[in-house]
Amino acid sequence: MNQIVATETKIPARAATPHRAATQQRVALLIDTATTWGAGLIEGIADYAKANRRNWLFSFEPRGKYDRLLLPDGWRGDGVIARITHPGLAEQLIKRKMPAVNVSWFRYGGNIIPRCSCDEAAAAQMAARYFFDNGYRQFAYCASTLRPSYHDRLGDAFAEEIARSGFPCERFDPDHDRFEKLDSEQQLGELSRWLEGLPRPIALLAFDTIQGRQVTEACSQSGLSVPDDIAVLGGEHDELCSRISSPQLSGVDQSPQEVGARAAEMLDQLMAGQTLKDSNVGLPPKRIITRLSTDKVAIQDDMLAAAILFIRRHFANELRIRDILHEIPLSRRALEIGFRRHLGRTPRDEIRRIRVQKAQELLCDTDWPITRIATACGFDRPELLTRAFRRELKATPSEFRRRVTQGLAKR
Structure with a gap:
């Protein structure tokens, strides 16, 4: 699928509404509710509205991370905050000239729809520094096998950060068209064979905790110990996936509440007829949430x-x-x-x-x-x-x- 290349004028902001604190506005939240990231975004948005006395009526439904979200045809409202993960949603928002903010790493909507998310390069740098601080000098990255149209800036930034320190970075990034034709056991087997060929001990960054949990499962199938042989860190922490992984997974806390609050502030300005000073905001991650999957010091002495x-x-x-x-x-x-x-x-x-x-x-x-x-x-x-x-x-x-x-x- 092709991304929308923006060559047209940005969506015009609406005229300022007097007494906004007292005027009810409808805001659609096209955000998944099944992940720590999605729930944190919604929490940050709601916190912003409450702290700033915005009378916002939120429209949202329980959604999964990979659901294909769209605005209902008959929906009428004032603004949208959305994880725009496919071009259809971007096209819909642009066509409606709806004030909107994208909180996804996908760049659908180009420079027409403002974007606010965690800074991918900063998250990669935090992960690399975490591994360096724990003595690792061998590194690997496992890309997402569920996002065929996503340009993996997190993986690129991680490999670049490792290379700047003079080390190579192994990478698992299979051809998506071929890989999705395999059943789940075949996919797990291919991942296991790649893990078996890695030097050890090694520090591995997975795209997110979902992918990280697949890595720990593949390690178990191959008889590899986590973290003794392979320390596994998820690039986007999810509490449920971390807890059901064996061992529990460490992950990068991408500050979803702060991202949600900033996205809400941006939408607030757009709905008030203001021009954004920055329409592409990348906020730094908060910290590494350390669990058993990285509880090791990789030093031979x-x-x-x-x-x-x-x-x-x-x-x-x-x-x-x-x-x-x-x-x-x-x-x-x-x-x-x-x-x-x-x-x-x-x-x-x-x-x-x-x-x-x-x-x-x-x-x-x-x-x-x-x-x-x-x-x-x-x-x-x-x-x-x-x-x-x-x-x-x-x-x-x-x-x-x-x-x-x-x-x-x-x-």
Whole structure:
């Protein structure tokens, strides 16, 4: 299927409506409700409307991720936020001159329909850095076998990021026309044979958690251990797919609530007759949600790997270098040299990195005050947590929490 190439004028924004807070507007949400991504988008949209006192009446129905969504012929409303995954929906919205925002990685609608989604390159870079930080130097990517018309920018960006560090990246990306003719067992067998031929240990990024779960199933069929032989990370986290995978899958949290809030803000401006400053918005992912599928340190030196695991298990304590040396039979010099050689940082840097990583999780998943989070992550004082955050993330803990939990809903 060909994408719509936009050579015409953008859909005109509607004339501004006075007293928008009191005027009810109908907004169609053509978004799946079966995934963490889709549910998060809808939640972010609803949060924006509530925080900004928009009297929006939402039109949406329970939908699956791969349902072919279209506006009902008789639907009359004021705006649409949609995952535009096929050209028919883009053509329909353009024909109706309906204010709309696309929240999909597909580019259907060209520069006619504004788009807001997670930045694919940023997600790929986060995944690559996560693997590097865990000591991996062999990499692979498994593309989606369910999206024949999608240009896989996530996979391209991941391979480019790996190549910039001087490493190759194996890739599973079969011909879609041939692959879809195979039954599910034949498809699983082909994936298994590819996995068996990979060097080990290896870090594998799958397009999303659905594809990642297929990888873990294929690994089980082939007698490959996850994560000992192959560490598997999903490019788009989905909670259900993660939980039913064996082992549970790690994934990239693509900030669906923040994307939904920004898309709602963009649609709000279009329905008010305003011109968007940026009609192609890519927001950064929030974090890596770590589960058992990547719970491994890929370092051949057993003593050094044991030192890293010791840090991960005891980061919340008053941890000093001498505590590590008391448990691991290494000299301080050998420990320092090993960390720099394999990870490019010192043991003290690793302690700080792990503590900040845990603090990020608590800032996203709890409403704990900063003082409690600092204590839970091994910092004697909140000021030390703030200093570590600024060094690692160029932001304070409060700034990070506002950015990732509130998004743009309260703008």
